[in-house]
């Protein structure tokens with residue numbers, strides 16, 4: 001089954017290229033394009049956003065809505081130092097936004113992350129940001145990005161990446177630099193049209209690959225990951241497949257999904273959803289939460305720590 005109601009994407013950007021500003025803009029415009037909905041009801045108050053910004057950094061998961069489609073955005077560490085972590089984060093998504101400063105161009109530190117994304121066959125969208133800068137040189141930067149893709153051995157299909165031009169500062173996106181931009185609609189549309197919807201078996205035995213951890217004072221440790229197969233319900237009995245293959249039994253507490261910058265309790269979640277679950281106090285990254293009677297691990301290859309090459 002295809003989950004046409006979700007897209008799972010990762011944001012790859014060099015520090016200061018505008019990741020936070022762009023996500024803030026997407027949050028502010030989240031839901032406003034839906035018809036028959038009062039615009040201002042949906043826009044998050046910017047003070048509220050400011051207060052929650054600290055949480056983003058910890059949670060690293062954000063969800064925005066566009067035309068009844070939920071876009072889960074996961075952050076990727078900008079540096080190659082987090083080799084293993086990058087691979088795990090990328091396991092949650094079907095596509096990546098490569099955000100590049102229109103003046104600075106692609107930076108060597110994002111090369112490793114992009115290379116990983118391409119080798120995992122994820123669909124890339126290139127976002128050229130800060131087009132309002134007086135020293136912006138967008139066409140040259142696109143050439144540099146293209147060379148980077150070629151260098152990294154991208155497939156023909158990946159090299160044919162869609163491009164969106166943005167000023168995250170002004171919350172504006174365009175398909176063409178000559179267009180007048182009003183909002184981020186072209187970016188939302190490109191994500192929906194270019195990045196594949198999650199596809200898999202909704203009815204099969206549960207598999208949730210744990211790719212991140214979080215902590216909550218009330219419910220304790222939370223396992224974060226994507227449901228690879230089946231569905232999960234609060235209170236459900238499960239098997240946990242450890243990295244050495246041993247299986248232990250457990251019981252899910254609450255299932256949470258992401259809405260804006262918050263975790264929201266949900267009755268259940270399905271294949272393709274990115275969730276946080278409580279109830280398994282000693283869960284670790286890389287383990288699989290599986291059907292209680294069918295403890296099958298998600299294949300998960302740990303990669304070697306890379307060496308950063310500055311070119």
Ligand code: GDP
Pocket residue numbers: 013014015016017018019020021022129130131132133166167168169170
């Ligand atoms: P991050 O490190 O990638 O999260 O980058 P930030 O979103 O914090 O942005 C870094 C700096 O660039 C901040 O001072 C932003 O105000 C600025 N910035 C972000 N987007 C734009 C843009 O589209 N145009 C201009 N001129 N500045 C921007």
